[in-house]
Amino acid sequence: MTDLPDDFNPFEHLQQTYRTEFNRRVDKFFADVPGTGDLSGTRPSLKLACRMTDNDNDAMMNMRHNLFFNVIGYSRKNLAIVYGSKFDTAPPVAGHPQLFLTFSQDSAATPSEESPIEHEKSVRLMKFSCAGGDDDGSTKPAITKANMTEIANEIKTLFISGGRGIDYTCGNKSASYTDPENGFARGNYMLVNSRADAMEVYQKLCNAIDVPFNQEKLIVNDPDKPSTTTAAAGKITILGKQVQNRRYRPVAVLRFRSAYISLGNLVPPVILIDTTLRHTGLVKYP
Incomplete structure (x- = not known):
């Protein structure tokens, strides 16, 4: 096992790792929106609201997580937790020209x-x-x-x-x-x-x-x-x-x-x- 430095802070390491991995998924989901998002439209605004920053406290990180995974529904797109069948909300197409x-x-x-x-x-x-x-x-x-x-x-x-x-x-x-x-x-x-x-x-x-x-x-x-x-x-x-x-x-x-x-x-x-x-x-x- 690699020796950790004396000033190693496990909480800061966890927080930084979590923020990096979370934002990577947000950026991929909003790949059509350049940069970190802005207020020019619905999707740019959502990206801005979802991305975590260095200044976020625990409450803001939790809100961004909940917005992205649960409200927007990233967790229901076969990328994390799947609730029920992905076909439940799609209307049947058989029989339509x-x-x-x-x-x-x-x-x-x-x-x-x-x-x-x-x-x-x-x-x-x-x-x-x-x-x-x-x-x-x-x-x-x-x-x-x-x-x-x-x-x-x-x-x-x-x-x-x-x-x-x-x-x-x-x-x-x-x-x-x-x-x-x-x-x-x-x-x-x-x-x-x-x-x-x-x-x-x-x-x-x-x-x-x-x-x-x-x-x-x-x-x-x-x-x-x-x-x-x-x-x-x-x-x-x-x-x-x-x-x-x-x-x-x-x-x-x-x-x-x-x-x-x-x-x-x-x-x-x-x-x-x-x-x-x-x-x-x-x-x-x-």
């Missing part, structure tokens, strides 16, 4: 040794059911062709500009928008290169299905590992042949291509709009 939007890289911008990057984003249409209430017990009305055509026209207005699908830049940051009541379940995310791109796509998607957008429900995580290019990823040898190694969350411009609604079961998806012209949608493009 699912809207999908597809994005892909332009072929002219795709490296010769790579396939175009393709991403897909989905949301449940919680205002509707796939079938009538008599068939699935749902209290929501069954979605109709008129409903889907209305959504298709909204998507055409929001996601097509100048005769082309809008674009955004994907990258190594994962952006999640969590609003189960309005169809955005926990755990889904999209890869972006900036918070602004994520906000634009999610905001347009909320507008398309006529639900409110709340930027405070958007969380963007920035990993330590940077995006890699085709050259940086290099090649590996498989069965004596050199092949391109997989890139890590590469930076690329993705363009909106199509939107469709899945009704589950064995029913084919309903194409709302398709800028590739491979399928006939409910609304014409361009």
